[in-house]
Amino acid sequence: MDFGPGFWGPIVATIVMLVGAGLACLMLLGSRRIAKARPSIAKRSTYGCGEEVNPEEVTADSEQFYSPIRRVFKPFYKYIQPGHSGKLNTYLLWVVIGFVVLMVAIALVLR
């Protein structure tokens, strides 16, 4: 198989990565032994807006997880996401539009 210029040996790379993972594991274990400070009781309780929040109930909002990326692709989310509105007629309209697009594209490519 020709992979073009460069070298890629999957087995060598795997071994290197496994060694790297082992090293990282060792480092992690080592660092854990040094910094094994237990948080005091005062640190554990979290306050939000004057109320005490149970940390187990706090989860990240998965939809807003990548809000910077959302900001980068703002035009996309502004125009495409409302298209996925759950309305069947919109979806069918897309099918018809897609059919026309396909026909035009085929005509452009093959004629």
Place this chain on the structure above:
Amino acid sequence: MIEAAPILAIIIPLMGSFLTPLISILTKRYKKERIRDLFVVAITIVTLLLVLYMLPTVWNGNIIVYRLGNWTPPWGICLAIDGLNILVALIVSGIAALVSIYSLMYMKNDTGLGKYYTLLLLILASMMGVTLTGDFFNMFVFFEIMSTAAYALVAFRRNWDSIEASIKYMVMGSLGASLFLLGISFIYNLVGSLNIADIAQKISIIGTNPMPLVLILILALLMTGLSIKIAMVPFHAWMPDAYQAAPSAVVALFAAGTTTVGVYMMLRVVYTLFGVAALGAMLIVLGSVTMVVGALMALVQRDLKRLLAYSGISQVGYILLGVGFGTALGIEGGLFHLLNNAIYKALLFMCAGAILYRVGTTNLDELGGLSKNMPITACLFTIGALAISGVPPFNGFASKWTIYIAGIQAGKAFFTLLAIIVSVLTLAYLLKAVNAIFLGQRPKRFENVKEAPMTMLFPMMLLAVLCIVLGVLPSLGIDIVTPAYNALVNQHGYIHAVLGGI
């Protein structure tokens, strides 16, 4: 009898699906329902063995032509099996066997399992039918059986969401199938034949350079019907709904099976039926759009299965991109990605099913910290996630790397760059999923969650091992797809083998 393996690979699951309701009634009467389940597993494994039996013959470069009722091909229906069919048949039957084993535990708590297993075998039989047949209308009929069984399986649990998803899927799918049928009727009007090889021969006589308008219309109709099945943007809207609402075992079969079959049909139409490799330019653009839209929509999902569905849309874009490059390396990379996509997509959906089975929800906001409870599932899910985002040493990297190299060699650097960026986005949203499910704080109510049962873990482990093996030894995967590539570009060989020099 064994030389009839092509038809037996279709007939045995079909007969199994007819026998399952009878066996179901009998076993229900005697309270031995496990017998029915094991019967279904046996049928799927027999189908896989039949495909494996045909494998060496086809890989040696032969094309098996099986004539139904001893009629010669242009008039009778025949089954024609070349390297491309056998690859897809291998994927479909293998995944179906694993899914049936997985369903033993996963579907245990549902009622009406006789119907479930009937539909499972029916969808397997119809997928094998679509894959192995050499007749175009026959392909349409099996395609419709596959779609109808899929609609029924999506609505199987009859919750509000599965009903809604099934209705949307069904209306869109029926519209696509109608357009496909219209395309077939135009073909019949034009060339007066329904055998794929015969149509291909007659279309090559008509000539595709420049293409007549009616052929463009036909190609657009057929491609629309198939694009709905493989959920190419902008035909993808049914897929997240259906995948979110259907049982996970079924979704694993859909993602790995029906999508693969849809891609196979598209390749068959473009390369064998019309012989227009130049259409690759269109596939590249549409594949890129599919890739980008799928990945960007997946970034903002809250539900794990919905996220995976969008990711599946995105991966189909990669396959189309690889095939569209048109070079030998590109097509091989696309086909390799087809194989890999089936493996890790089934793995990821099975993991999602394991989580749903033990926890009862796939909402990412509610989950968290499950790696302590389900370490094996967490490990397998992470393997799948890394494989799908193209991290070495997993199989996704091998195929994606092949596609990148092919793209640069073909002089399409822009699309290659796009593919790499989408790969990064894939890693981003899957790491989000891993983070939300397995890491972080564990809510108190999940403290007693147990690891998934062994019957469910076994197929997942097998798929994960395949992920690693194909990643560490990518030349093995390339060896598997090379016969498919040879078959794909060898239109004349297919016509000659089926028609026998007529």
Place this chain on the structure above:
Amino acid sequence: MNVDYIVAMLMISFGLYCLLIKRNLIKMVIGLEILTFGIHLFLISMGYREGGIAPIVTGTNPASVVATLGVDPLPQALVLTSIVIDVCVTAMLLSLAIYAYKYHKTLDMSEIRRLKG
């Protein structure tokens, strides 16, 4: 001019129109049916032959006569197969419509849209 082709294409257009504009699920099913029947009409009129006979070999119509005079039987077989598939799909859609009405108390597809995003 061939009237049946025009009628078939009109039926396909009406069906498509019905699918795109109508919001009631039952009306959409009807639209889908009209679309499919348009295709059936198109298929069946392809095999039609002016003054042809039914393609059945009997004592009075031996095989040679049928081969020269009979209409093309293949589109009829295709249409029959397609009708069977269509019956299944319609039956399933209507059954699901019953369930959809049960859960949502409406058949308006622009209101049955809880799965989105």
Place this chain on the structure above:
Amino acid sequence: MAGMTIIVKTASRLLFPFVLLFGIYIILHGHLTPGGGFPGGVVIVAAIVMLLLGYGADAAKAKFSPLQASVSENIGSLILVATGLLGLFLGFNFMKNAIPLGTTGNLYSSGILIPLNIGVGIKVAAGLAVILYAMLTAFEEEKK
């Protein structure tokens, strides 16, 4: 549905055997005249629908229960597969017309077409009956 007026009841009771017979005739003469398994099966299920409309769902289910319907549907499809496999067992390919053809125009002619038609007829009649019963069940759940 408790049933309709006496006129409908009497008419459907009188017509029921004839409609059934007509369906069977269409199935059996499928290889000789227009018709065959699918139209014949639909005619047979029309007879059941007539009973269902005239006398209500319970009377129809007493005549032809859902369990019977689903069993006979599978038997019909098994007849189809078995007929196809017959060619395989006799040493030819699948669906080969391996039994003697008979003379054209007789009721016994054209080999495996008769069992195929019968299988399709049973399958279609029972399958449509299953669909009808399933939709009825959905409506009854709706009422509760």
